[in-house]
Amino acid sequence: xxxxxxxxxxxxxxxxxxxxxxxxxxxxxxxxxxxxxxxxxxxxxxxxxxxxxxxxxxxxxxxxxxxxxxxxxxxxxxxxxxxxxxxxxxxxxxxxxxxxxxxxxxxxxxxxxxxxxxxxxxxxxxxxxxxxxxxxxxxxxxxxxxxxxxxxxxxxxxxxxxxxxxxxxxxxxxxxxxxxxxxxxxxxxxxxxxxxxxxxxxxxxxxxxxxxxxxxxxxxxxxxxxxxxxxxxxxxxxxxxxxxxxxxx
Amino acid sequence: xxxxxxxxxxxxxxxxxxxxxxxxxxxxxxxxxxxxxxxxxxxxxxxxxxxxxxxxxxxxxxxxxxxxxxxxxxxxxxxxxxxxxxxxxxxxxxxxxxxxxxxxxxxxxxxxxxxxxxxxxxxxxxxxxxxxxxxxxxxxxxxxxxxxxxxxxxxxxxxxxxxxxxxxxxxxxxxxxxxxxxxxxxxxxxxxxxxxxxxxxxxxxxxxx
Numbered sequence: 514x515x516x517x518x519x520x521x522x523x524x525x526x527x528x529x530x531x532x533x534x535x536x537x538x539x540x541x542x543x544x545x546x547x548x549x550x551x552x553x554x555x556x557x558x559x560x561x562x563x564x565x566x567x568x569x570x571x572x573x574x575x576x577x578x579x580x581x582x583x584x585x586x587x588x589x590x591x592x593x594x595x596x597x598x599x600x601x602x603x604x605x606x607x608x609x610x611x612x613x614x615x616x617x618x619x620x621x622x623x624x625x626x627x628x629x630x631x632x633x634x635x636x637x638x639x640x641x642x643x644x645x646x647x648x649x650x651x652x653x654x655x656x657x658x659x660x661x662x663x664x665x666x667x668x669x670x671x672x673x674x675x676x677x678x679x680x681x682x683x684x685x686x687x688x689x690x691x692x693x694x695x696x697x698x699x700x701x702x703x704x705x706x707x708x709x710x711x712x713x714x715x716x717x718x719x720x721x722x723x724x725x726x727x728x729x730x731x732x733x734x735x736x737x738x739x740x741x742x743x744x745x746x747x748x749x750x751x752x753x754x755x756x757x758x759x760x761x762x
Numbered sequence: 763x764x765x766x767x768x769x770x771x772x773x774x775x776x777x778x779x780x781x782x783x784x785x786x787x788x789x790x791x792x793x794x795x796x797x798x799x800x801x802x803x804x805x806x807x808x809x810x811x812x813x814x815x816x817x818x819x820x821x822x823x824x825x826x827x828x829x830x831x832x833x834x835x836x837x838x839x840x841x842x843x844x845x846x847x848x849x850x851x852x853x854x855x856x857x858x859x860x861x862x863x864x865x866x867x868x869x870x871x872x873x874x875x876x877x878x879x880x881x882x883x884x885x886x887x888x889x890x891x892x893x894x895x896x897x898x899x900x901x902x903x904x905x906x907x908x909x910x911x912x913x914x915x916x917x918x919x920x921x922x923x924x925x926x927x928x929x930x931x932x933x934x935x936x937x938x939x940x941x942x943x944x945x946x947x948x949x950x951x952x953x954x955x956x957x958x959x960x961x962x963x964x965x966x967x968x969x970x971x
Contacts (some may be wrong), residue, residue: 553810554833556826579847583833604887606833612884624885627809628851628893635848648855648896649926651874654888696844697811698827703846731846748826751833755821759909 530740531689531719535565538713538739542566542678545598547575549634549674549709550588551681551702554580554606554751557694558587559682559715561743567594575599577634577676579627583608584689586749592620594682596756601674603627625663629671630706636673638707638736652672679709682746686716687723689728690737703732713739763955764907764936773906773953774863774934778804785809785854785894787864788832790904794863807859809890811850814842828971831890845876855897856891864891866933868920870954871967873930873942875903876922895926906925907964909934914949914966916940937961946970 532538539562542548548566552558563733565575567590574597581600582589589610591597599621605611614620625633626648636644650657659670681702684695692714706712715730719742765773772792778794784791795817798804802887807814808830810897815830822948824835838844853859868876875895879885895901906913916933934939935965938961939950948970952961962969 530856531848553829553831554808556829556833604889606886606889624887626888626892627847627890628855631847631851646855648926650895650896652924653894654892683932694844696825696838697808699844699846700811701847704848715781729958750824750826750835752835754818754834754836756818757823758820758822 530633530688530738531688532741535561535715535741535743536568538562538741539565539678541711542569542571544571545573546571546678547577547676549676549679549701549705550576551679551700551705552578552580552587553697553700554583555587555749556751557682557698557700559680560587560746561715561741562680562713563587565668566591566596572596573598575601575676577601577674577705579603579630580606580608580609581611583751584749585610586747588750599623601625603630631701633671633674634701634704634708637675638704641673643670645669646671665756675710676705676709677706677711679712680715681706681712682715682717684716685720685725686714686719687720687725687734687739688739688740690714690734690740691723691725692716692734692737693725693729694731694733699731703736706732706736711739712737713741715741715743717744718742727748765953766936768793768797769953770904770934770936773939774902776935777902777932778802778861778920780804781815781854783807783813783858785859785898787862787894789865791863791865792832799969807850807853808836808846809850809854809894811845811847812836812838812842813845813853814839823906823971832879832941838948851893853892854893857897857899859898861900861902862894863902863904864894866915867922868915868917869903869905869930869933869942870920871916871918871942871946873928875901875925875930877921877925878925881922891925894928900931901929903930903933905935905938907961914964917966937964940965942967944971
């Protein structure tokens with residue numbers, strides 16, 4: 514993982530972005546790479562790309578993701594495979610694999626406020642090297658950071674985040690990499706795609722150019738360099754909460 | 763005596779008004795919608811990227827890609843919207859959310875909140891707590907007045923790691939409703955069947971009448 518002053522990773526000149534498989538999409542992954550992975554817990558995970566990394570065999574990885582898996586699924590499979598050196602996240606929650614490895618000291622973790630996490634990634638993709646935020650002032654998050662007062666209120670200086678790869682999952686993509694997300698599976702994915710040198714999309718459905726109306730594009734294709742079609746996803750429930758069906762519904 | 767968890771949630775529900783944008787933290791705050799009338803008119807915000815969060819889905823309608831910040835399956839109400847995390851925290855940090863309702867481990871008489879980490883305990887992480895506490899226009903805390911071992915949670919100064927400084931406006935507990943005023947804690951009301959003396963006994967700081 515590197516902190517950037519200017520990203521400049523993408524040429525925008527990829528003539529053919531669609532690849533045959535997730536394995537092909539990550540074939541140039543190297544040991545020690547930093548990877549942003551979309552998803553809020555297990556919701557919106559690029560499941561095909563996550564599985565492909567296990568098969569690829571790259572190690573010593575840095576994960577930048579909100580939770581780094583849960584219930585032994587998603588990125589927890591990387592943790593359990595012993596291929597992760599560091600996790601940059603906001604919440605460990607009930608991710609017992611991460612708690613255990615953190616206590617053993619077998620993994621490094623950097624935990625930060627979720628809004629700061631999102632904005633650091635957004636800044637990383639937007640050519641903004643750092644920004645001031647009120648979040649974390651007067652807490653452990655402020656340790657070692659510049660505090661500056663604007664209009665009578667204190668703010669922390671936070672640096673932008675970028676990564677070697679971003680793996681995101683979208684409901685629909687076209688051949689240029691224009692993406693449309695579904696419900697709360699969107700979360701960090703559009704931000705991450707802007708902040709990585711090699712942003713890769715895994716889409717449930719792939720359409721030809723024109724298959725997505727220009728006004729329905731959530732993330733323009735300029736931010737995606739490779740696209741793999743993955744029709745089937747497990748989409749596990751983390752906590753299935755329901756109420757009884759009403760009569761006649 | 764004092765209020766049960768559900769009764770704390772019911773009292774907190776009375777703070778919500780039609781048209782308000784409200785973010786509920788995990789735990790006790792999630793019980794609040796159960797105490798609102800069906801046509802409550804409140805817009806619930808979930809920091810994972812949803813405004814207009816509805817109740818849990820009817821059995822059989824659950825969708826793993828429609829969840830709240832606690833990763834529970836939820837629904838989207840008519841007029842609801844989904845968005846990315848940066849926009850979600852623009853709503854929070856930019857003071858567009860009217861009210862956040864969070865749990866607490868400690869609240870100080872200056873309105874400092876500690877709710878994310880217990881020294882020596884397993885740290886769950888920060889999540890959206892610091893942004894919510896810092897950015898929302900008004901912060902309501904719902905909690906028991908004391909810990910399981912009887913230690914006051916309303917204290918002069920927090921000794922647990924802080925979530926944010928000087929942010930809490932009102933605290934609703936099993937024993938009372940307490941405001942954080944300029945000069946410290948101010949008793950707004952005692953819970954039914956609870957005396958002012960009992961509230962004072964359970965509070966670890968001065969309590970203004």
